[in-house]
Amino acid sequence: MKTNLKDFSLTPLGKVQSRATVASFESSTLEELLFIVGKPRTAASGTIAREGSRKLPLNELLSIGSSLKSTFYKRFARGWAVVLMAVCVVVPVNVNAEVFTEVTSAYGLPDNANSVQSVWVDYDNDDDLDLVVTVQHEGTQEVKLYQNNNGNFVDVAQNLGLTGQDLKFSVSLGDYDNDGDTDMIQRSRLLRNDLNTTGRFTNVGIYAGYFIDYDNDGNLDMFSVGFGTPGTLYRNDQDNFTKIEGALGLNNNSKHIRSINWADYDKDGDMDVLLVNGRNEEVTLYRNDVKTTGLFTDVTTTMGLSSLGTRGYADGAAWGDYDNDGDLDFYITSQDGTDNRLYRNDGSSFTDVTAEFGLPLTDGTHVTWADYDNDGYLDLYVVTTELSDSRLFHNEIAQGNGFVLTSEMLDSRRVRWGGSWGDFDNDGDLDHVISGDEITRLYQNNSSQNGNHWLHLKLTGTISNRSAIGATVYVQTGNLVQMRQITSYGEFSIQNSFPVAFGLGNAETVDTLTIKWPNGIEQVLTDVDVDQVLSVVEPYSLTITKTANGTITSTPAGIHCGIDCTETYALNTNVQLTATADAGYTFDQWSGDCSSGTGTTINVTMNAAKNCTAVFINNPVGNTIGLTLTPSPILTNSQMGTTTLNINPTGSCSSWTATTKPGGNITNLLVSPTSGTGNATITISYRKSSVLSPKKGNAKVSITASCGNGTPTVTKTVIIR
Numbered sequence: 001m002k003t004n005l006k007d008f009s010l011t012p013l014g015k016v017q018s019r020a021t022v023a024s025f026e027s028s029t030l031e032e033l034l035f036i037v038g039k040p041r042t043a044a045s046g047t048i049a050r051e052g053s054r055k056l057p058l059n060e061l062l063s064i065g066s067s068l069k070s071t072f073y074k075r076f077a078r079g080w081a082v083v084l085m086a087v088c089v090v091v092p093v094n095v096n097a098e099v100f101t102e103v104t105s106a107y108g109l110p111d112n113a114n115s116v117q118s119v120w121v122d123y124d125n126d127d128d129l130d131l132v133v134t135v136q137h138e139g140t141q142e143v144k145l146y147q148n149n150n151g152n153f154v155d156v157a158q159n160l161g162l163t164g165q166d167l168k169f170s171v172s173l174g175d176y177d178n179d180g181d182t183d184m185i186q187r188s189r190l191l192r193n194d195l196n197t198t199g200r201f202t203n204v205g206i207y208a209g210y211f212i213d214y215d216n217d218g219n220l221d222m223f224s225v226g227f228g229t230p231g232t233l234y235r236n237d238q239d240n241f242t243k244i245e246g247a248l249g250l251n252n253n254s255k256h257i258r259s260i261n262w263a264d265y266d267k268d269g270d271m272d273v274l275l276v277n278g279r280n281e282e283v284t285l286y287r288n289d290v291k292t293t294g295l296f297t298d299v300t301t302t303m304g305l306s307s308l309g310t311r312g313y314a315d316g317a318a319w320g321d322y323d324n325d326g327d328l329d330f331y332i333t334s335q336d337g338t339d340n341r342l343y344r345n346d347g348s349s350f351t352d353v354t355a356e357f358g359l360p361l362t363d364g365t366h367v368t369w370a371d372y373d374n375d376g377y378l379d380l381y382v383v384t385t386e387l388s389d390s391r392l393f394h395n396e397i398a399q400g401n402g403f404v405l406t407s408e409m410l411d412s413r414r415v416r417w418g419g420s421w422g423d424f425d426n427d428g429d430l431d432h433v434i435s436g437d438e439i440t441r442l443y444q445n446n447s448s449q450n451g452n453h454w455l456h457l458k459l460t461g462t463i464s465n466r467s468a469i470g471a472t473v474y475v476q477t478g479n480l481v482q483m484r485q486i487t488s489y490g491e492f493s494i495q496n497s498f499p500v501a502f503g504l505g506n507a508e509t510v511d512t513l514t515i516k517w518p519n520g521i522e523q524v525l526t527d528v529d530v531d532q533v534l535s536v537v538e539p540y541s542l543t544i545t546k547t548a549n550g551t552i553t554s555t556p557a558g559i560h561c562g563i564d565c566t567e568t569y570a571l572n573t574n575v576q577l578t579a580t581a582d583a584g585y586t587f588d589q590w591s592g593d594c595s596s597g598t599g600t601t602i603n604v605t606m607n608a609a610k611n612c613t614a615v616f617i618n619n620p621v622g623n624t625i626g627l628t629l630t631p632s633p634i635l636t637n638s639q640m641g642t643t644t645l646n647i648n649p650t651g652s653c654s655s656w657t658a659t660t661k662p663g664g665n666i667t668n669l670l671v672s673p674t675s676g677t678g679n680a681t682i683t684i685s686y687r688k689s690s691v692l693s694p695k696k697g698n699a700k701v702s703i704t705a706s707c708g709n710g711t712p713t714v715t716k717t718v719i720i721r
Contacts, residue, residue, distance in 0.1 A: 099373065100408045100432065100443040108152045109133075109442055113144075115435035120422030120497035121173050123147075123182055124195060127533075129424045129497055131433060132171055132184075133440060143171075143186065148424060161200035162191070173498070174211030174488045175466040176220040176236060182467070182498075185209060185222060207234060207241065211488040212262050212271055213465045214248075215290055216518045220465050220488075223250065225257040225275065249295040255281040259366075262487050263319040263328050264288075264472065265345060269520060271470050271487075272296075276317050276332060283308040283317075283332065304349035308332070308341075316418065320369030320378045321483045322395060326474075328485065331380060333364030340364045340382065357402035359393065366418035368496065370430045371395075372445060374452035374503030376480055381409070383416040383434065390416055390434070409434070409443050422497035428454040428531060430501055453504040453530040455513075459486060462538040462571065463519040463609050470518035473500055477507035504530055521568050539568035540606045542575060545592070548616035549582040561614075569606040576603050579614045586652050588615040617652055627653060627705045627716045642685045645701070645718060649678065653705040653714060658682055665689045666699030666720050686720055 104111040109131075119132040124147065131146040131153060143162050146153035157163055172185040181193040184201065188208050191201040209224025209232065219236035231247035252275055259276035266272065270288040273296070277283060285305055286296040300306060317332040327345040334340060340362055343350040354361065362384065369378040377395040380403055384390050389410040393403035409432065419434035429447040433440070455475065459468035471486045484500045504510065510528035517523065517538050528534065544552050544565035553560055555576040558567035569575055577594070578601045579587045590597045594604055594612035604610060628648040647656060655677045662669045668687040673680075684701055699720040704713050 098408070099406075099446055101446060102441060103444045104440060104442040107442060108154065109146065109440055111440055112438055113440045114438050115440045116141075116417050117171055118418070118420050118433040118435045118440065119171050119173065120420050120424065120433070121182055122498075123193065125181060128426060129422045131424070132173075133433075133435065134171060134186075151425075159200075160195075161202070170208075170210070172210040172488050173467075174220045174469055176211060176222075178219070178461075178466040180466065185211060190222075205241070208232070209234070210260055210262075211467070211469060212273075213470050213518055214271060214288065216270060216464070216470065216520075218461070218463055218465050218519065220467065220469060223247070223260065223273075225250070225252045225255075225260060248290060249297070250275075250286060252277070252284070255279075259316045261317045261319060261330070263330075263485055264470070265319070265328050267327060267472075269516070269518075274317055274319075274330065276315065278315065302349075304351065305343070307352065315364065316366035316383075318367045318369055319485070319487075320380075322369065322378045322380070323397060324377065324480065324482055326481065326483055328483075331367045331369075331382075333367050333382065335363055335365060340367075342380075357397060359403050360391075360405075362391075365416060368419065368421060370421040370432075370496070371501065371503035372421075372430055372432075373447045373450060374429060374454045374505070376477070376482060376503050376505045376507075379403075381419070381432070383418055409441075420496055421501075423456065423499070423501065426533070428456070451506070453507055455502045455504060455510055455528065455530055456499045456533045457502075457513075458499050458533060458535045459515065460535065460537045461517065461519075462540055463521065464517045464538055467498065468517065468538070472516040474512075474514040474516075475502045475504075475510055476512040476514075477504055477510055480505075480507075499533060523568065537571055539570050540609045541566055541568050542604065542606060542609075543611045544577070545611065545613045546616060547613065548618055549585045550587060550614060550616040551580045551582070552614050553578050553580070571606065573606045574603055575606060576601060577612065577614075579616075581616050585616045585618060588617045588654060590614060617654065627656070627703060627714045629703060629716045629718060640687045642683055645682050645684055645703075647676075647680045647682065647703055647705075649705045649707075649714075651707065653707040654678070656680070656703055656705040659702050659704070661700045661702070663699040669699050669701070669720065671701055684718075684720075 113133065113135050115133050116136050117134040120129045121132055122128065123130050123145065128148040130148045133144040133146065135142050135144055143157055144155050145157040145160060145162055147156045170186065173182050175181060176183050177192065181195060183193045184191040185207060188206055189203050190205045190207040192204045194200055194202045207222055209222040211220040212223055213220050214223065214233070215221070215235070219238055221236045222234040222241065223231065225231045231250040231252045233244040233247040233250060234241040235244055250273065255277040256279045257275060258278045261274040261276070262271045263274070264271055266287060270291065272288045273286050275284045275286070283300070283305070284298060285300045285303055287299045289295055289297050300308070315333050315335055317330050319328040319330045321327060322329055323344065327347065329343060329345045331342045332340065340354070340359070341352055342354045342357065342359055344353045364382045364384050366383045368381050370381065371377060372379050372392070377398060379395045380393040382391045382393070391410070392406045392408045394406050396402065396404050416434055416436035419432055421430045421432055423429065424431050425444065427448040429445040431445045432443045457473060459471055460466060461468045464471065467488070468486050469488050473484050475482045482502055484502070486498070486500060507530065509530060511526065513525040513528050515523045515536060519538070521539060521541060523536070523539055542559065544559060544561045546552070546561065546565070551561060552565065554567065558569065559565065580600070581587045587600050590602055590612060592613040593610040594602055604612065628650065629645060649656060655675065657675045658671045660669045660671050665688050666686050667689055668685070670685045672683050686699065701718040701720065702715055704715045707714050
């Protein structure tokens with residue numbers, strides 16, 4: 001819990017003790033117990049300050065001894081912890097109500113399940129979050145899918161065909177077939193969501209891994225690295241998955257993977273990946289260079305991460321822009337006691353800032369980022385082993401306090417595997433579920449009562465993958481700009497819900513909402529209302545290409561085709577395109593996706609991405625415009641006959657038509673073909689009613705060519721005598 005200084009005042013605590021009182025310990029093993037008790041930190045209940053702005057909770061002192069090998073030192077450390085708590089001045093007691101309330105049983109969830117993974121997902125598209133929990137029994141595993149049913153969770157796994165799936169640990173969610181519902185990869189199976197047809201999930205193949213659109217082609221691919229097996233990449237080719245040998249360099253050298261963390265850390269529009277390996281194996285950062293070299297590149301050393309090295313039994317990592325500078329930083333955990341680290345993204349390299357922001361050097365299994373109190377800054381939740389309690393750190397970097405430990409969701413029971421954030425009660429703040437040995441815990445967030453505003457986004461791709469995995473979102477309120485990226489999972493056993501959440505503090509409107517879709521389309525919305533779940537569909541692109549010189553404009557305004565001829569429009573928008581020829585040119589026709597249009601102005605309905613071509617033809621001033629016909633005139637003494645006629649349009653004349661008019665002694669006058677473009681030869685056939693005594697009058701064949709530059713048509717006539 002953290003003290004809310006806006007609502008409460010604190011009574012001065014009086015004089016604090018000097019360092020000399022607690023500095024007489026001589027054991028370097030107990031270095032963590034040496035504190036400077038200075039000005040109380042009013043923003044954190046139950047903490048005292050340490051030299052170098054590093055904070056440790058009082059209850060953490062008891063756990064420090066647990067990590068020491070010697071029984072003597074364990075007792076010694078715990079004993080001095082009690083002494084310190086007795087002699088040190090206690091910091092302010094939190095007078096606020098708890099932010100999180102444990103409600104596992106109240107919502108129908110078993111609280112003693114031996115759960116490994118908990119994942120939020122709206123599997124039935126009813127606009128509330130359901131919960132997937134993987135449960136491990138002795139020798140067996142199963143999956144539970146709890147439907148969110150008006151304030152109560154009901155297990156529907158058996159009804160949906162998810163029993164007996166041997167799910168084990170990992171689950172990844174995404175709409176791989178782009179049909180509008182969420183599919184699932186579990187440890188060795190791809191499960192297609194067929195609720196709209198069969199009412200169940202369908203096992204469609206033996207696959208493993210996580211969803212990611214590594215090549216930005218609009219289809220979710222799958223990447224898997226096993227525990228001691230090489231990497232496997234499956235490319236989604238719509239009707240089937242193709243195994244890519246060598247995984248484009250992501251083979252991981254058969255290391256023991258613990259966490260796969262995709263993110264566009266270099267902001268170049270494609271997803272890179274951080275692979276966290278256990279068993280004292282190196283952590284590796286791969287940059288996505290598929291669009292240039294066709295491979296992923298190991299950039300661990302060049303990005304300043306060689307210090308990660310071997311991290312013992314490393315477990316998890318999570319990307320998040322904790323400092324709101326527009327790029328992704330990451331936190332990484334290890335079970336080896338003091339190896340958790342926070343790395344800041346400085347563009348060309350990463351910097352270890354763990355000590356700078358007061359984060360303890362402790363153990364951990366998994367980690368997640370979330371703005372739990374909607375103040376506009378990502379907070380940090382570190383899940384730990386049995387050595388110490390899990391910890392929720394409040395982000396107070398903007399106030400100069402670094403990350404401040406709260407007393408929320410402290411759970412010391414057994415090993416915790418991980419958890420997931422999601423607003424299951426739709427009140428605007430993020431709730432949390434955690435999994436571990438013989439525990440499942442659901443914590444309901446009460447921050448919606450603190451007055452801070454929020455915005456949750458549901459993104460739907462059209463040209464990009466339907467789940468919008470790989471999209472980057474920026475929200476600007478005043479001078480504050482926040483950034484999130486959409487990914488299918490956070491870690492080996494953690495996945496946050498797809499609606500991306502932003503806390504807005506006291507901002508009453510979002511000035512600018514910018515979405516950079518994986519396809520490359522950038523969509524900008526302004527003056528967005530707060531305190532809502534906003535659904536945004538990726539706009540379709542309308543691309544105009546031209547031949548020769550002219551201008552294309554659109555209504556609604558967007559396209560003015562000079563240099564840049566691409567604009568995006570929302571689904572089913574009716575766009576009117578108008579083509580205007582430059583001087584010396586004339587508009588001829590539309591082609592491509594707009595070939596059915598006629599005239600200089602056409603209407604296009606944006607029900608898909610479209611590419612239209614406007615054809616302009618050269619018509620320089622002074623060029624002869626006309627039509628030459630040979631031979632002319634046609635004379636013959638035969639009673640029946642045929643003759644050929646050459647048509648030669650000149651200048652800007654293009655298409656032509658031929659018409660006939662019988663007359664005099666000419667009957668059965670025909671011409672073939674009757675229309676065409678450019679130079680052509682046609683055949684004329686006819687019959688004379690009398691050769692010796694011709695009647696008065698002449699039959700005619702008229703050739704009319706369409707021309708530009710102010711002269712719509714040119715007509716030439718052949719007289720048949």
